[in-house]
Amino acid sequence: MLAATVRVTRDLDLAEECVQDAYARALTVWADGVPRNPAAWLTTAARNRAIDLLRRQDRLRRLLPELVVDDVDPAYERGGIPDDRLRLICTCCHPALAQPAQVALTLRLLCGLTTAEVARAFLVPEPTMAARLTRAKKKIAGAGIPYREPDAAELPERLAGVLEVVHLLFTTGHTASTGADLVRADLVERALQLGRMLRTLCPGSGDVAGLLALMLLTDARRDTRVDAEGRLVLLADQDRDRWDGEEIADGVALVRDALRLGGPGRYALQAAIAAVHAEAPSWEHTDWREIVGLYDVLGTIWPSPVVALNRAVAVGFADGPDAGLAALDALAGEPQLAGYGYLAASRADLLRRLDRGAEAALAYEEALHLTGNEVERAFLAARLAEVRPAPGG
Amino acid sequence: MSQYLILIYETEADYAAATPETFGQVSQAHTEFMEKHQDALVGGNALQPTQTATTVVAGAVTDGPFAETKEALGGYYLIEAPDLDAALAIAKECPARFGGVELRPVMVFD
Incomplete structure (x- = not known):
């Protein structure tokens, strides 16, 4: 809804205002009955409000002809405009914005979190987050970061930035870096929601399928990662019957899609590793050879000390702790792992x-x-x- | 259409040590850049090195650039582009072999 409105206003603040206005109007108008498609009603109200406001602004009057042409969008009449969400997320995750700002804007504008909620997600005071969001919006307006769909040639590069933001959101939620709880379910849910949205918007992207698969397969173990007393339970000791079978089935199917859609990417390979664990009947019956092999491929397309560390751990199970230790000690000097x-x-x-x-x-x-x-x-x-x-x- | 300034920052020491052949390549690269983007180009200049710079703060005149940095402003292009992505596409092709470029939108007063 915000995405559809910002297309009219080309201004995030104005669009947010119009959306709030539409909700306020709904409270009075809907007293006589809720319309058949409430979302479409709200979006129309917000867009109309936006056009109304723009008409009053002299300096934007010259834009009106363009807006009138844009006004009736057949896709919108069908109840949703997926393209608008892709436009909005590409604006929020534009490489000209710093990554913390990208994540904050995405949570605020795509997930609909309030500024206070975004601040809580980053463990910063609300005024700090408000200032960060304002700065980012000013850069979008001032530098002319466009609100448009990337063309086919630039989509992979832009998508890479978007996926990084979603993945960061997920990992931050999956193991909270500070605090009393291991998992921050709110962040995990937001990341999954964004992953599913991107999958709908970019069905042809192996990276999108891979990331969603990775998140689902990792999240499937959520309930078994701590015991009743809140203590950490390692993968080896988790009750596999309590893993989320639906998430695993979806994840495994997505891994296949991801590998079919293109050369195996970073997320698809990580998801494939998670799938080996998810499909192993027990810790003892895990196919560690397969996992080491997948880490080998991952290390060639995405060399990183963290990948090498995980590979060493897998070697420790495939070939015994001596071999694992040798692989691990080879990494001791990595500055990134200090x-x-x-x-x-x-x-x-x-x-x-x-x-x-x-x-x-x-x-x-x-x-x-x-x-x-x-x-x-x-x-x-x-x-x-x-x-x-x-x-x- | 908006205007953007491409500020070219490069290490002056590298130019001081460069051969005539290198200068020729740099000059050729800029000529090609200007030809390719002539429709977007509004203006631009190369600047003399910072050792020729003079700074004035509150009426006090001193020798040298405003800020001493390894990479110094050595030239600029003023371009016109519909949005940041279009401007970035041009900026990415701007020659700057001993450094990089900074892209700044030009302020518009209503």
Whole structure:
């Protein structure tokens, strides 16, 4: 609705105002009965309000002929204009905006969160977020960031930025970097909602299918990642019967689509790895060879120390903890992994499995030092107590 | 249509050390850029190096550029484009082998 209105106003603030105005009018008009298609009614009201306001603005009068031509859109009459949402998300995630601003604008304008809610999502004070959003909107207006659909040639590049924003939203929600809860369900839901929307808008994109698959397959395990007391449960110990079968089925089908739609991309490969876990009947029966192989391909198309770290962990299960430790120690000098808690935690786990308690304890201490999430900290502390040699012994 | 200024920032030391052949290539690249985008081009100039710059603040005249930086403003183009994406497409082709360019929309007063 906002997307359809901003197409008329070409101004985000004005469009937001018109949408709020339409809701206010609905409260009085709908008292006599709700229209058959409330969303279409609201969108029409908001657009009409926008045209009304624009007509009053002298300096925009010259735009009127263009607006009148634009006024009746057959797709809109059918109840929705998917193109408008694609336009809006490409504006919100324009590379000329800083990424935190991209994420904030997307939550505010596409997911409809209030400024206070967006501020809470980023753990910043509301005035800070309000200022960030205002700055971003000013840049859109001042620099002339267009409100249009990217053409076929530029779509992949622009989509890459959009997908990064959605993925960031998901990972932020999936394991909250600070705070008492492991999962921030609100952010996860928003990311899934955006992923499904993009899948509708860009059915031909393997990256879109891959990202949605990755998010679904990861989220399918949500309920089993902590126990009744809120303690972390590792993949190895999760109750697989409680994984969300519907999300897994959707995710697996999407992985196939993603791989069919193009050369395997970063998200499709990560989703394929998640699918191997999702389809394994138990931890013991996980096909670790297959997972190492997928990480190998992933490492060639998307080289990153974090991928190498995950690969080393998989090697630790495919070929034993000694081999895993060797692969992991090869990464010790990676500057990008310095301060990355999962490196220390993975190392600690391999040392624990090798019965090298004293070294494992040191690694757990380091991991604890680098982890902000309370649920993860509790898990690491428990493991530390297990491996620490008894005093005097 | 909006106007955008393409500010070319490059490392002056690299130009000081450049061979005549390099200068020829840079000059050729700019000629090609200007020919290709002549419809969008409103104006532009190359500037003398910052060692020729003089700064005036509150009436006080001093030798040197306003800000001492490794990459200095060495030239600019003023272009006309329908939106930022169109302007960026042009800016991406602007030669700047020893640095990069900054794109700034020109302020319009109602």
